[in-house]
Amino acid sequence: MAESDNTSVQVALRIRPLIDNEISKGFQNILEVFPELNQVKIKSSDKAFSYNYVFDTNIDQGLFYQKCVQDMIQNLFKGYNVTILAYGQTGSGKTHSMGTAYSGQENKGVIPRAVNDIFNFIKDNFTYDFTVSVSFMELYQEVLYDLLAMKPRDQCVVEIREDAKSIIIPGLTEQPVNSASQALEYLIKGSQGRATSSTNMNAQSSRSHAIFTVNISMQKKDNR
Numbered sequence: 001m002a003e004s005d006n007t008s009v010q011v012a013l014r015i016r017p018l019i020d021n022e023i024s025k026g027f028q029n030i031l032e033v034f035p036e037l038n039q040v041k042i043k044s045s046d047k048a049f050s051y052n053y054v055f056d057t058n059i060d061q062g063l064f065y066q067k068c069v070q071d072m073i074q075n076l077f078k079g080y081n082v083t084i085l086a087y088g089q090t091g092s093g094k095t096h097s098m099g100t101a102y103s104g105q106e107n108k109g110v111i112p113r114a115v116n117d118i119f120n121f122i123k124d125n126f127t128y129d130f131t132v133s134v135s136f137m138e139l140y141q142e143v144l145y146d147l148l149a150m151k152p153r154d155q156c157v158v159e160i161r162e163d164a165k166s167i168i169i170p171g172l173t174e175q176p177v178n179s180a181s182q183a184l185e186y187l188i189k190g191s192q193g194r195a196t197s198s199t200n201m202n203a204q205s206s207r208s209h210a211i212f213t214v215n216i217s218m219q220k221k222d223n224r
């Protein structure tokens, strides 16, 4: 993944700042952070936890991406699958960090930054022809929805199947894209169709899992 070791799965802990609502209720941060050791300690106990990366509340979106995601994007062009997964309880900052609810803003998260890097790599590469497509799905209450089907929600349901080699989703929309902005338009359109409502811990909770996939095929120009 990046500088700290070469294992195929790495974990980054990002601690989000307290939001206004929490500050007004007197909530306090309970973690002591040792970024240089990639460790956190619960202040009231001796319990410490280590990760591949630990980011304190002051890390900005750009540095977060640069430190723990950007290097992985190169691996796509070496033929690897790259998965970036955000895990945490409601309100912990998954949508913010991933940029799934991107609407064109400056303070963008991982997905728009990764899409930009993918197309920058393609633009600078003259050896290969590239074909890129995107898909976007949502798992909500055990039902899988195709967020790019552009149909009424009850007609967007797709099924998960398994063939001899892999998991497949027959009928899932794959939109061909030629630029970062085109790919991000689909991210914006798809995320507008997601189920959201409030939880006790997040006024704008996603209430679901979302998977945005970028498929890249590359063919050496000489081989045609």
Ligand SMILES: Nc1ncnc2c1ncn2[C@@H]1O[C@H](COP(=O)(O)OP(=O)(O)OP(=O)(O)O)[C@@H](O)[C@H]1O
Residues within 6 Å of the ligand: 015, 016, 017, 019, 088, 089, 090, 091, 092, 093, 094, 095, 096, 097, 199, 202, 204, 205, 206, 207, 208
């Ligand atoms: N690093 C951060 N800096 C500033 N604000 C943040 C950060 N991370 C999250 N937030 C804010 O915290 C709130 C909750 O974040 P977010 O919606 O991303 O959580 P979530 O994990 O996706 O929650 P859910 O699972 O309920 O969808 C939002 O108001 C978001 O803007």
